[in-house]
Amino acid sequence: MxxxxxxxxxPFLLKKDSVARYEAGKVVIGDRRAFPFEKTFVxxxxxxxxxxxxxxxxxxxxxxxxxxSYAMAMAAREVEGEPETHASAHxxxxxxxxxxxxxxxxxxxxxxxxxxxxxxxxLSEGRSAEKAILKTIDDRRETGYQEYLQRxxxxxxxxxxxxxxxxxxxxxxxxxxxxxxAKRDGKRVVVYTPETRPYxxxxxxxxxxxxxxxxxxxxxxxxxxxxxxxQGKIQKYFTAADLITLDGHVVNKIGTxxxxxxxxxxxxxxxxxxxxxxxxRPDRASIMIEERDPAELRSCRGVPxxxxxxxxxxxxxxxxxxxxxxxxxxxxxxxxxxxxRRHVL
Amino acid sequence: MxxxxxxxxxPFLLKKDSVARYEAGKVVIGDRRAFPFEKTFVxxxxxxxxxxxxxxxxxxxxxxxxxxSYAMAMAAREVEGEPETHASAHxxxxxxxxxxxxxxxxxxxxxxxxxxxxxxxxLSEGRSAEKAILKTIDDRRETGYQEYLQRxxxxxxxxxxxxxxxxxxxxxxxxxxxxxxAKRDGKRVVVYTPETRPYxxxxxxxxxxxxxxxxxxxxxxxxxxxxxxxQGKIQKYFTAADLITLDGHVVNKIGTxxxxxxxxxxxxxxxxxxxxxxxxRPDRASIMIEERDPAELRSCRGVPxxxxxxxxxxxxxxxxxxxxxxxxxxxxxxxxxxxxRRHVL
Numbered sequence: 001m002x003x004x005x006x007x008x009x010x011p012f013l014l015k016k017d018s019v020a021r022y023e024a025g026k027v028v029i030g031d032r033r034a035f036p037f038e039k040t041f042v043x044x045x046x047x048x049x050x051x052x053x054x055x056x057x058x059x060x061x062x063x064x065x066x067x068x069s070y071a072m073a074m075a076a077r078e079v080e081g082e083p084e085t086h087a088s089a090h091x092x093x094x095x096x097x098x099x100x101x102x103x104x105x106x107x108x109x110x111x112x113x114x115x116x117x118x119x120x121x122x123l124s125e126g127r128s129a130e131k132a133i134l135k136t137i138d139d140r141r142e143t144g145y146q147e148y149l150q151r152x153x154x155x156x157x158x159x160x161x162x163x164x165x166x167x168x169x170x171x172x173x174x175x176x177x178x179x180x181x182a183k184r185d186g187k188r189v190v191v192y193t194p195e196t197r198p199y200x201x202x203x204x205x206x207x208x209x210x211x212x213x214x215x216x217x218x219x220x221x222x223x224x225x226x227x228x229x230x231q232g233k234i235q236k237y238f239t240a241a242d243l244i245t246l247d248g249h250v251v252n253k254i255g256t257x258x259x260x261x262x263x264x265x266x267x268x269x270x271x272x273x274x275x276x277x278x279x280x281r282p283d284r285a286s287i288m289i290e291e292r293d294p295a296e297l298r299s300c301r302g303v304p305x306x307x308x309x310x311x312x313x314x315x316x317x318x319x320x321x322x323x324x325x326x327x328x329x330x331x332x333x334x335x336x337x338x339x340x341r342r343h344v345l
Numbered sequence: 346m347x348x349x350x351x352x353x354x355x356p357f358l359l360k361k362d363s364v365a366r367y368e369a370g371k372v373v374i375g376d377r378r379a380f381p382f383e384k385t386f387v388x389x390x391x392x393x394x395x396x397x398x399x400x401x402x403x404x405x406x407x408x409x410x411x412x413x414s415y416a417m418a419m420a421a422r423e424v425e426g427e428p429e430t431h432a433s434a435h436x437x438x439x440x441x442x443x444x445x446x447x448x449x450x451x452x453x454x455x456x457x458x459x460x461x462x463x464x465x466x467x468l469s470e471g472r473s474a475e476k477a478i479l480k481t482i483d484d485r486r487e488t489g490y491q492e493y494l495q496r497x498x499x500x501x502x503x504x505x506x507x508x509x510x511x512x513x514x515x516x517x518x519x520x521x522x523x524x525x526x527a528k529r530d531g532k533r534v535v536v537y538t539p540e541t542r543p544y545x546x547x548x549x550x551x552x553x554x555x556x557x558x559x560x561x562x563x564x565x566x567x568x569x570x571x572x573x574x575x576q577g578k579i580q581k582y583f584t585a586a587d588l589i590t591l592d593g594h595v596v597n598k599i600g601t602x603x604x605x606x607x608x609x610x611x612x613x614x615x616x617x618x619x620x621x622x623x624x625x626r627p628d629r630a631s632i633m634i635e636e637r638d639p640a641e642l643r644s645c646r647g648v649p650x651x652x653x654x655x656x657x658x659x660x661x662x663x664x665x666x667x668x669x670x671x672x673x674x675x676x677x678x679x680x681x682x683x684x685x686r687r688h689v690l
Contacts, residue, residue: 036652168568192658195642195650197542197566203643203651211655219642219650219657221542222568223513223600227663230602255568257575261610262603297540297564298548300645305540305564306548307381310556312564313537318572 003145009180011209012039014173016141020059020067022134025077027070029059032170033199036208046078047071047094054101057199061172061240062275065108068098069137072115076129084123091119091129104251104290104317105242106278111140145173147331151273152177154329155238158271161187163235166225166263169196169253170205171240174273174329178238180213191217192228194255198296198314201253222255226262237263237270244274246282246345248322248337251289257318260325269326271334277344290316348490354525356554357384359518361486365404365412367479370422372415376403377515378544381553391423392416392439399446402544406517406585407620410453413443414482417460421474429468436464436474449596449635449662450587451623456485490518492676496618497522499674500583503616506532508580511570511608514541514598515550516585519618519674523583525558536562537573539600543641543659546598567600571607582608582615589619591627591690593667593682596634602663605670614671616679622689635661 007015018030018039027044033056034040042058044050050071054064075094079087095112102108115133122132155178159165167175182189191210196202203219210217220228228234237259243251250256250272263270281287294312299305306312322337335343352360363375363384372389378401379385387403389395395416399409420439424432440457447453460478467477500523504510512520527534536555541547548564555562565573573579582604588596595601595617608615626632639657644650651657667682680688 037649194568195542197540197568200650203655207651207655211652217656218639219655221599221642221659222566223539223542223598223603224658224660224663226603226606227599227660228658230664253568254566254572258568258571258603258607261571261607265606265610294563297566301648301650303646303648304382305545305646306552307556310548310552310564311562313569313573314566315569315572315576318569319575 001149003142006145006149006177009177010173011176011212013205013209014176019063020070022070022073025074027067027074029053029063029067031058032060032063032205033057036204044071047075047097050074051097051101054098060201061170064102064105065111066137066141068101068108069111069115069133069140071098072112072119073130073133073137076119076133080128080130087123087129088120091116102290103288106281107243107276110276110278148173148177150331151329152181154334155271155273156181156185158327158334159187159189159236163187163189164192164228164233165189166192166228166234166237166259167206168194168202168239168256168259170201171238171273175238175240176209176213179210179215183213183215189215191215192220192225192234193217194220194222194225194259196253196255197222198300200301225259226265229262229266229268234263234266234268237268239272241272241274242317243278243281243287244272244328244340245284245286246277246279246341248325248328248340249284249287250320250325250337251287251317252320254315254318257320260320264324270320270324271327271329272325274328274330274344277340279345284319287319289319292316346494348487351490351494351522354522355518356521356557358550358554359521364408365415367415367418370419372412372419374398374403374408374412377405377408377550378402380549389416392420392442395419396442396446399443405546406515409447409450410456411482411486413446413453414456414460414478414485416443417457417464418475418478418482421464421478425473425475432468432474433465436461447635448633451626452588452621455621455623493518493522495676496674497526499679500616500618501526501530503672503679504532504534504581508532508534509537509573509578510534511537511573511579511582511604512551513539513547513584513601513604515546516583516618520583520585521554521558524555524560528558528560534560536560537565537570537579538562539565539567539570539604541598541600542567543645545646570604571610574607574611574613579611579613582613584617586617586619587662588623588626588632589617589673589685590629590631591622591624591686593670593673593685594629594632595665595670595682596632596662597665599660599663602665605665609669615665615669616672616674617670619673619675619689622685624690629664632664634664637661
């Protein structure tokens with residue numbers, strides 16, 4: 001299956017051009033804050049605008065690395081023809097700003113490092129850094145879609161006819177593509193998606209996207225997974241991961257861990273899709289959990305949920321230890337979290 | 346401490362007249378849907394209006410039995426002077442309508458049974474059924490506040506200086522009074538309250554009420570308790586209970602069970618305040634879980650959280666089994682859930 005065919009299987013939100021695209025020096029990002037009520041895009045004219053868009057949650061999950069990568073192409077374009085050392089410093093500055101937008105998801109930093117090297121190599125050979133960076137992004141995205149497909153195949157094979165499947169937040173292309181493949185294989189599943197406060201990715205992104213695939217989906221509250229498990233409604237639990245350490249700790253949207261505890265209690269297997277490995281994140285101690293502005297928890301889609309003077313606390317991610325994880329789904333296969341290092345480095 | 350002194354320790358929402366009151370044939374109910382943004386009341390002219398108000402969540406927790414009881418006084422007033430059999434049938438009809446508003450919380454039915462007997466007794470003796478019912482409600486509320494105080498004393502004694510305390514939904518007078526007593530005893534605690542979607546009782550009712558007592562409180566998402574436990578921020582978990590079966594199953598707002606699983610995993614004790622025993626609810630099989638309109642999960646304070654065509658599922662309560670409960674706090678003491686039958690019947 002080529003990336004065009006994969007693209008056709010995907011719901012709107014995950015189609016290549018909906019995530020983010022590059023248009024002659026502008027980065028155009030699909031605005032996931034407005035979805036599904038509006039299908040709009042945010043146009044960014046410079047690196048700062050892209051960084052701010054990522055911080056303000058215009059995109060998330062598999063979106064930030066694409067948007068940030070195009071921002072590097074934009075940065076290269078800004079210094080086209082200028083002295084190499086100056087251009088190189090400009091790229092480094094852009095990278096530092098972009099990496100700073102998401103302290104937990106370290107994949108971003110790894111990719112931007114590659115793009116800097118590619119840009120510097122081009123500059124040192126007198127070629128266009130912008131074009132070199134764009135070519136690398138294209139290749140990466142193409143490879144990315146093939147790897148999504150491989151993970152999705154493994155994921156679909158783990159789903160059984162009649163399964164109730166719990167997820168959390170928006171598990172992106174691997175999960176949605178796995179559901180599409182399972183459906184094509186004749187398996188009927190029902191997806192339960194916690195709404196995922198405060199940004200409601202489960203209610204706004206996952207539910208409409210699964211619905212678009214014509215697969216039954218029900219939104220539940222973030223407080224409800226354990227009770228549904230006790231009712232026998234859930235057979236499998238699948239999430240994406242913002243980061244998986246080499247020793248098998250899964251870092252993902254807060255709530256993932258709480259659901260995993262409930263799944264373990266009820267004897268329900270938990271599988272996490274792995275996006276890429278980071279040799280600098282060997283274990284739990286190496287993880288930095290992003291704490292976002294508490295004010296984000298005091299409202300819901302702009303409407304206050306409590307008084308302004310009430311304190312709140314919003315750690316954006318949590319950590320699920322390896323003993324709660326039945327399998328890590330990589331593009332090379334489904335591995336025990338304890339065996340990960342052997343397969344992904 | 347008399348009920349007036351207890352009343353003074355309580356935050357606005359739990360003061361006697363804020364819960365519900367009877368004003369010459371009208372039932373005036375504190376509107377918890379509008380709190381804390383507005384402090385308003387719903388005036389009900391007949392039983393149907395009271396029943397609808399309860400169904401529409403104008404009040405909850407310890408509120409419905411008070412409102413429904415006053416509705417019985419109102420029903421008695423409506424048939425003042427009419428033949429005894431007609432008046433008696435009218436009361437029975439009112440009770441049936443009111444009991445139907447909350448299938449899970451059976452305390453309501455038990456109290457209304459008492460009020461019917463009282464009313465019928467008065468009628469058979471040619472006295473005013475309205476007055477007899479009001480007198481019984483007054484006595485019940487007075488006794489209720491004394492029992493709140495006893496439970497609160499036991500609860501406060503379980504709290505230790507420096508504790509981080511998790512709760513769920515709005516644990517009402519027993520819990521808030523326990524916090525007030527703990528504070529008076531010189532114990533400094535921090536309360537973490539999950540917002541409790543979809544009605545946000547944690548964010549709207551618990552947080553402002555604890556704040557009013559000048560005790561530190563932080564709103565968190567319903568997905569976050571387990572992560573806070575893993576960080577060492579939580580030492581005790583306290584909730585109210587809509588119903589506790591005689592064999593120690595705690596029925597409370599959905600999410601209570603999920604938090605209890607996480608608390609057990611982290612070695613954190615869970616205590617539930619018990620309001621009253623129901624001999625007709627001996628075990629798990631006797632519990633009926635109310636499933637509310639899924640549409641309530643598709644919005645937050647009137648703002649849509651997903652598309653109308655997306656399915657949702659909203660069981661309003663869950664069931665925590667006795668092996669996860671460290672103690673049931675009754676007005677007679679703190680008991681093992683396995684010993685409950687011996688103490689509360």
